[in-house]
Amino acid sequence: MNKQTPIDIDRAERTEKLQGMGCKRKRVEDIRFTQGKGNYVDDLKLPGMVFGDFVRSPHAHARIVSIDTTRAKALPGVIAVLTAADLKPLGLHYMPTLAGDVQAVLAEEKVLFQNQEVAFVIAKDRYIASDATELVDVVYEALPCIVDPFKSMLPDAPVLREDIKDKMVGAHGPRKHPNHIFEWQIGDKDATDAIFANAEVTIKEMLVDHRTHPSPLETCQSVASFDKIKGELTLWGTFQAPHVIRTVVSLISGLPEHKIHVIAPDIGGGFGNKVGAYAGYVCSVVGSIVLGVPVKWVEDRMENLSTTSFARDYHMTTELAATKEGKILAMRVHVLADHGAFDACADPSKWPAGFMNICTGSYDIPTAHLVVDGVYTNKASGGVAYRCSFRVTEAVFAIERAVEVLAQKIGMDAAELRLKNFIKAEQFPYHSALGWEYDSGDYHTAMKKAMDTIGYAELRKEQAAKRAAFQRGETRELMGIGISFFTEIVGAGPSKNCDILGIAMFDSAEIRIHPTGSIIARMGTKSQGQGHETTYAQIIATELGIPADDIMIEEGNTDTAPYGLGTYGSRSTPVAGAATAVAARKIKAKAQMIAAHMLEVHEGDLEWDVDRFRVKGLPEKFKTMKEIAWSAYNSPPPNMEPGLEAVNYYEPPNMTYPFGAYFCVMDIDVDTGVAKTRRFYALDDCGTRINPMIIEGQVHGGLTEAFACAMGQEIRYDETGNVMGASFMDFFLPTAVETPHWETDFTVTPSPHHPIGAKGVGESPHVGGVPCFSNAVNDAYAFLNAGHIQMPHDAWRLWKVGERLGLHK
Amino acid sequence: MIPGTFEYYRPDSVASVVALLAKLGDDARPLAGGQSLIAMMKTRLASPEHLIDLSAIAELHGIREQGNDIIIGAMTTQHELIASELLAKYLPIIRETSLVIADPQIRYKGTLGGNVANGDPGNDMPALMQCLDASYQLVGPKGEREVAARAFYNGAYDTALQADEIVSAVRIGKPVAGHGYGYEKLKRKIGDYATAAAAVMITMSVATCTSASIGLTNVSETPLWAEAAGKALVGTQLDEASIAKAVAAAEAITNPASDMRGPAEYRTKMAGIMLRRALERAKSRAHG
DSSP: OOOOOOOOOHHOOOOOHHOOTOOOOOOOOTTTTTTTTOOOGGOOOOOTOEEEEEEESOOSSSSEEEEHHHHHHSSSSEEEEEEEEHHGGOOOEEEEOOOOOOOEOOSSSSEEEEEEEEEEEESSSHHHHHHHTOOOOEEEEEOOOOOOOOGGTTTTOOOOOOOGGOOEETTTTTSSTTTEEEEEEEOOHHHHHHHHHHOOOOEEEEEEEEOOOOOOOSOOEEEEEEEEETTEEEEEESSSHHHHHHHHHHHHHHHGGGGEEOOOOSOOOOOTTTOOOOOOHHHHHHHHHHHHHHHHEEHHHHHHHHOEEEEEOOOEEEEEEOOOOOEEEEEEEEEEEEOOSSSOOOOTTOOTTTTTTTTTTTTTEEEEEEEEEEEEOSSOOOOEOSSSSSSSSHHHHHHHHHHHHHHHHOOOOOOHHHHHHHGGGGGGEOTTTSSOEOOOOOOHHHHHHHHHHHTTHHHHHHHHHHHHHHHTTTTTTEEEEEEEEOOOBSOOOTTTTOOEEEEOOEEEEEEEEEETOOOOEEESSSOSOOOOHHHHHHHHHHHHHOOGEEEEEOOOTTTTTTOOSOOOOOOOIIIIIHOOOOOOHHHHHHHHHHHHHHHTGGGGEEEEEETEEEEEEEEEEEEHHHHHHHHHHOOOOTSSOOEEEOEEEEEEEEEOEEEEEEEEEEEEEEETEEEEEEEEEEEEEEEEEEHHHHHHHHHHHHHHHHHHHHHHHEEOOTTTTOOESSSTTTSSSOTTTTTOOOEEEEEEOTTTTTTOOOOOOOHHHHHHHHEEEEHHOOOOOOHTTTOOOOOOOOOHHHHHHHHTEEEEE | OOOOOEEEEEOSSSHHHHHHHHHHHHGGGESSSSHHHHHHHTSSSOOOEEEETTTOOOOOOOOEEEEEEEETTTTOOOOHHHHOOOHHHHHHHHHHHHHHSSOOOHHHHHHHHHHHHHHTTOHHHHHHHTTTTEEEEEEEETEEHHHHHHHHHEEEEEEEEOTTTTEEEEEEEEEOOOEEEEEEEESSSSTTOEEEEEEEEEETTEEEEEEEEEEEESSSSSSSEOOOHHHOOOOOOOHHHHHHHHHHHHHHHHOOOOOBOOOHHHHHHHHHHHHHHHHHHHHHHHHO
C-alpha cells in the first residue's frame, strides 16, 4: 500500500483547490441561469427601441402579384414597412448563404416555402407590429409545389429557383437540373462497383434520416442599433459564431468591419440553429440604419420551427458488400439531400454535404464510394448540424443501420459483426477509404466494456424467451436491443480543408493575468449552454496553477474577444480548448523566466509543481504563480517587457474522433405502438475529460435529443407544402417524464495531437443515440421479418408496422 | 404568437358577468383558466375584443354535496379536483382523469368549467361528464338553465352555450358505492391531448355487469357517449366476446381527424384499446 507523505498531501490539497481538469466543478453560469438572471437578447431594452415583425407567405410556392402596404402604414404606431422593393436598391433583397447560394431576405417575385418572409413591419410596439402584418395586402398566384425530393429533378418538375435558372454551374460544380444544387462524389467508384459485382453478400436499404429541427428554447432574435453620427452599428443577436456574423454584415452592408460591434449575450440553446444568418437579422439592421433607432426582432415559436434552419432530410441508399462470414469489403452510398428552397447549409465552405464521408464509421472498410445530390424543394432552407458535427448524425445512422441489416441477412449477432469489422487499436492513425485520418481509438475495449456492463449475452437470452412467449400469445410486448458504435469527427478544422467564406477554421484564446494573480480569458467561441465559463477556466487552472474561481471567461463580444469561428460541430474544446492550453503555456514559459529571476537560479533549475515553480531538489524554494504575477507587473527581469498575457490562434493539425458504444433495451406494446425504453447505456470516449459532470450533462442532453429525433420529432409537410405541427403542441420535445433514464460510462483514449488530449463530447450522444434507438426498434420486430422500419418511430407508425405484419387481432 | 388588442374585465359576481356579456355582445369572451383560450388568442384563432376574467368570482369556486348530487363550481381548478376528499370518496374517476390532463402547472390554472365549456374535442372532461351523465348549469340574461353533458356538444367549439351565458357549475349524481371506474388515455407526451381516451363506469352484481357507461375523448368533433357500447356490456360477465362487441360498437361511432398523433384509422383503433384497458381496470375495482 502506498503511504502518502506530507508532501503528497500538500500537493493534493493544492491541486484540489485549483478545481482544474478532471474536477466535477459546478457550472458557474448556473448561478445566474437558475435565478432568472441571465441576460438574453430579448432582455435588452434600449431607449427609443422599435419592433419588427414579418408578413409571411401562406403558400409553399406562389408568384407575388402585388404587395400593398397602404393599410398597414396607416395603422397608428406603424413606422415603416419594408419589402423587397425597398431592399433591392441596396442589394439586400438577397443575402449570401454559407453554402455558396443566395437566400431571399424578403421575397421579390416568388415565394418558395410556407411562412417565407415577404415584408417586414416596424412599429413602436410588438403588438402593433403584429397587428399591422395582417394589414399588408399581398396578392399571390399559387404555383404547383415540390414537397417530395425524389420529384425535384423530374423533367416536368416546376422550376423553383427562377433567380438562378440559367446558372448551370453552382458553387460546387455543374447542376443537372434547374432544381439540382450540387453533386458531390468521393471514393473509388470503379473499385467499389467491382467488389459489389463479385461479393458473396450484399445489402441495400434506403435509409431516411427525416427532416427535423434543432428547436432551441430561445428562438432566434436580434437587436440592431445604428449610430448615424459615428456611423457605427451594434448588433446583439443569438449568434453561435458572432465574429463570422460581423464579417458577413460588413461584406453585405458595406460598413467597415471595425465599425460593427457584434454581441452575442447569453444564448438559450443553439444546436446548430443559430449558426446561419436569417432575414430577421438583416431586416433589423436595415431598419435601424434607415430609421436611426434600435430595432428589435424576436422570432416566435412557430416562426422558429417553420422558417429557421431545419436539420437532416437525407435519403440515403446504403449498400454493403461482405463475405458470408461477415467481413465488410465495401460500402456504396447515394444520398438525395433535400435542402429546401435555398442552400443554406451551415457546413465548412468546401463541404456541400458536410462530413458525410465519415459514413464508413468505426469499421475497417477498405473500399467505398459516396455520391450526394442536393436538390431544391418548397420547404424552409437549412440543413444544419443539429447537435452533431456536419452531417455526421446522418452518416452514422447510415452505417449503424446498415451493419444491422447485414448482420440479420447473414444470421450473425450484430455486436459480433461489429467486433469483427472494427478498426483495430494498432491501426491508428487510420486512413479511411473516404479520406479521413482517424487520430486515435480503441474500439474493441470500449465495445467489450459496454457489452459486459449491460449484460449483453443475458439480454439476448431474455429476448429469445420473450419472443417465444410472444409467439405463444402470452405477451403483447416485443423486446428490442439497440446497439450503436459511432465515431464522430469534430473540431473543424485544419485550414487545408476547412474554411467558412474563406476564413480558416482556427479558434482563439487570449489570457491575461492581473497583478494580483486573477485572470480574464477571452475566447473566439460562444457558449449556448455548454458551460464554457466553467470548463475553459479549468484548463487554465491546471495549466497555470491559478484557482478556477479566480478566472473569468468572456465570450461573445467581437470588440473584446479575439477572432474565432464560433461554437458548433463540437469544435470548442478541440480548437479553442487547444488555443487556451497553448496560450497558457506561453504565459507559463514567461512565468518560469520571471521565477528564475526572483529565485536567482537558472530557468532550467526550476520545475513546475501544481501552482508554482520550485527549485529542483529544494522544494522549500519556490514562487507561486500568484507571486510571479505580481512580480511581472512590479519588477520584471531586466530587458523583459512587463505584464503576463498571451494570445493564441490555434490551427488544428487534424480533426478529433470521439467514439462510443451505446446500448438500448426497449419494450414495445404491439397494440398501441408505444415504445418504452427500459435501459439506455452510453459509453463515451472523448479523450481527456475536463469536467466529468459537464460531460455527463452533455451526454444526457444529447441522448434526450437523440431520443426525440428517433422516436417522433419531425417537421412534416402535407402535399401542398403546408408545414405540419410547427408548435410545441405537435412537435415532439420530450419532457422529463418521457425521457428515459440514462446510464453513462467512459473510456479514455486521448487525442495524440491535441495539447491536452481532449476530443469534444457535446454531440457524440446525439450522433450515437439516434441509430441506437432506431436499431432497438428495428431489432424488436426483426424476428418477424419486418424489413427496415423508417424513423421517426412514433406510436402510430409502429402500430402500422404491426398492422402490416398482421400482429393485431 | 402575439394576441390582438382586447379590453380586460375582472368582475366579482356572476350577475356582473351576465350584465357585461349582455352589453358587449359577441365580441366578448369569458376567461376561465385560459389554458385553451389564451393559446388560441396567441395564434389569433380567437380575437375577442373583450375578455371577462371569471377568476375573482367566489360563487364559481368550490365542491359540495347537495343531496344525491355533487356540485362543482365552474372555476374549480383541476388541481382542486385532484385534492378534493369529497371527490375521492364519491367520484374517484375525476381525480384519475385530472391527473392525466397536461402537467401540474397547467392544472393549477385549468378549470373544470373552462374544460367543459370550450367545446375543444381534445379536452378530457367532456367525455367523462358524458360518461357520468353530468349536467351543466348555465347562467344568462334569462336566468339559469341546465343542459345535460350528453346534449351539450354540437361540434368542435360549438356547444349549447349561448354567447351571453356562462357555465356556472357542473352537477353530477353520486354513483353507487362499489362501482368500477377507469380513465385510460393514450398521449404522446405530458401536456398533449389524447390520441384517444376512454372513460368507463360500471357496476357489477357478483360477476354480472349491471350498468355500464362509456365516454370517448378526442376521436370525433365532439366528445362521444358510447351508448351502444355500454349496452353491449350490461347483463354480461364482461367476457371477451362481450368486450369485443362493446369495442366494435365504440369504434363504430368514432370519426377522428388525422393529425400528428396519427391517422384516423389508428386513432379509432386506439379508442378501442383504451376502452379495453379502462374496462379492465374498472372491472378490477368493482365490487358488488
